[in-house]
Amino acid sequence: MSAAYDPNKQGWGAAAITCLLTAGLAFTAYTIHNNTYVHPRDPMMQQVYEARDAAAEHAPAEHAAPEHKAGEAAAEKAAPAEAAPAAAKH
Numbered sequence: 001m002s003a004a005y006d007p008n009k010q011g012w013g014a015a016a017i018t019c020l021l022t023a024g025l026a027f028t029a030y031t032i033h034n035n036t037y038v039h040p041r042d043p044m045m046q047q048v049y050e051a052r053d054a055a056a057e058h059a060p061a062e063h064a065a066p067e068h069k070a071g072e073a074a075a076e077k078a079a080p081a082e083a084a085p086a087a088a089k090h
Contacts, residue, residue, distance in 0.1 A: 038045050
């Protein structure tokens with residue numbers, strides 16, 4: 001016959017493999033984090049962000065209304081009244 005059933009001896013191999021796999025994955029995640037993490041206040045990263053932000057600030061806005069100066073606005077308001085004859089207005 002076969003050996004007597006002992007529930008305390010089953011599954012230890014699978015548990016050991018699972019623990020080793022978990023430890024290996026934790027070590028891999030820790031290594032990737034240490035190699036790629038950059039603190040937000042890192043001086044080298046500030047240069048990258050400042051250059052990006054400066055380019056964005058000086059780029060023309062795609063959907064913004066055109067900027068007018070005070071003198072141009074007054075000229076635009078006066079120009080249509082002077083250009084159209086009185087008979088064509090009515």
